[in-house]
Amino acid sequence: MDSKMHSPDFYQNVVVMRHGDRMDNFEPLWASTATRPWDPPLFRDGWVRSLQTGRTLQRNLGFPIHRVFASPFLRCVQTASEVVTALCAVHDDPNALSSDSILIDPSKVKVSIEYGLCEMMNSTAIRPRVAPKDGDFSMDISKCEALLPAGTVDVKAEKLYKELPKWEETILSTRARYEKVFKGLADKYPTENLLLITHGEGVQVALSAFEKDVQVAKIEYCAHVKLRRPVFKKDQSFTAGDFKMLNLSGESGVTFSLPNSSTNHNDEV
Template sequence: MSLQQISSLSLSRSFPRRLSLFSFSVACVQVMDGSETPAQQDHQNVVVMRHGDRKDNVDPLWATNAAKPWDPPLVKDGRIRAFSQGRKLRTNLGFPIHRVFVSPFLRCVQTASEVVSALCSIHDDPTILTSDDVSIDPSKVKVSIEYGLCEMINREAIRSGFPQDGNWGFNISELEAMLPAGTVDSTVEHVYKELPQWAETVAGARARYLQIFQALADKYPTENLLLVTHGEGVGVAFSAFKKNSTVYAVEYCAYTELRRPIVHKDGSFVAGDFETRNGQGIGYIPSNAVADDVT
């Protein structure tokens, strides 16, 4: 199914956390090489994660006086959840994360900061709850901001107003400074040079998420990626690559794990299809079945 076809899908609007029910499948782009040099097969893993607990959902009055009501920060519980999830990823994934890409929204950058600190921590002290005073090895993971991972730019997702002048106030240098020292790779070229225009359709946002997942994976086929994004993006990642599934809930810091075979040949590669392997915090309905949860 092409991105254009996905964009034209008729979708309902009953998904908790402003997400609609959706289900589709796609095939990955493949880069072919006609060389007869013996090929080497490997696998690439891509983890797609939602941000932690956002302040406006805990304090509904926060947006009233906020300078940027469309860009809430994490609450403390959100930082704790994100750091804990990072620790679990480090222990349970079974493969290292090499590179992290992050939506420019503050809640995602703060989530990534906690997760990356946990991934890079030198001492795994179970009594530590957040990244405060954690010693890290910044060589383990590199992090970059990516506009294409942003929230849906519409009223479906952004409930507390939007900048009438189109200036969302994202200062990339300031956002990068919030990430663990030494982990930022500011030389990476953005796939999306700017945010989508206001009133992005839900179907258009889903096509964007799918396209950015594919583009980042193809750009770094020898690396395992963590993509910190929003609930809709996690739902897309899960449903797009898990046949006949309909996502209905995505918890804070929920994630899905995608995996695909990669055949390297003469400096090029052939990529197989992604499949959804594991995850946590995602509720979905298999076709013709009762509701299930990925735990």
Template structure:
């Protein structure tokens, strides 16, 4: 049985790497690695479209009419997808581009949710999730664990009672998989380019009472098929910032794909290259928020609070690997 669970990013000579998705399929496309960039300066905003604000008890007065707080954003990869464990699944699947989780993937997602609840040190207020089925199922398990009123010893969501008022969930197209042949396997993409996500059907898979129907998506539709890798990585960086700005008084969990999780580290941690993202791996970003009058706020730069290898993400300082290592062939 295939057991690979990591999204592997092996760097090759300058601005190239090999992406191994599973033991059953190794892509040798030459792609640029995750590269970090200098953070942008702090930005001033007016709060728009946020459906709720944090309690004043969570904010510390900072002189005059301004209040200062910290915003946390957790970016998480989905759980174990079925086509990495059952290679023949896609041959008869109605939607081969949209594999569900295997049961072990649901268990991993639920247990990761319990881990977040126990060890994060702050509450998650809102979850935003890619429309791909594996991400919806991952979010469902994680949200159940985060909202559970009992069952701290359970390993799956079966029969768990929840308090749906704790977290609100929305589907966000901007968090979707890279829509290109590097990410969607050969011959699996819909021939007409229509991925046909039915939001109402996906919403029905989320824990009852958690869907926030009032939220307007940042991306009104999916990105175009055959977006470039660089374009997709830019999208992931922008959607992380846009969602944080949309809900500045809330701590967020973004459930997305391996590439998006890698970008959540490399885009905000200077001179860093991410080379592996495991199933249900997650990063933790934090920034300061200063609130003013008329729902305005000023946001600081995101800082990365994710140690190498601790939460399933492996990275190293850019330029730290020798040319000899870079030229070693992949072993899958």
């Protein structure tokens, strides 16, 4: 039977989120002494924002997150650590600004690093004066995984991209990469809801690729968009429909406009 002719067996949800506030945008001199100036950590406000955003997701999403994927860039891994802590919290003081004292159940969420969610690998996104001259960004996945909450890393998960894209990939190929990764991860885990922690361009693609003619004006730190698609089960296989936006009129931290509309939609984190 055509999947369009009957109701889906269930819906799959995918949340695509930008990392928290990055250090070099608040401490201009940071890069001048950093050993990896192309890979800034979170600024102090970014840690707080990431934890609070995780709490917001846990409280307001209306569905559980089963699996988290993060770009290997440090700011995304650190963001994932805070968000996952909030999602896995057993006892959490909502007024606490640090995740250090939060007790978690690591079985609630599994986390993986995915190269395909990385920053645009070109001088549009990574400032030429800080990019490594030989194009070697040397991401150590084991060090990335060590920054995530203990017990949450899925060591068996296979990456869609086995390495970072080559330096100076085009903007168009970056956008195609993000869309491919969003769909690829969803297809790989069709029975699970996913949270993908990436970069601003990735969030823009998550919005524009699945909503025709949308114009994105601004993407805040930790902004996120929510995608949903119907999934149909036959025997032991799954097929899925197209992704649609959830609550398009109020995506947290994203300012955008729709065709034939003079209204900007915005819901700040």
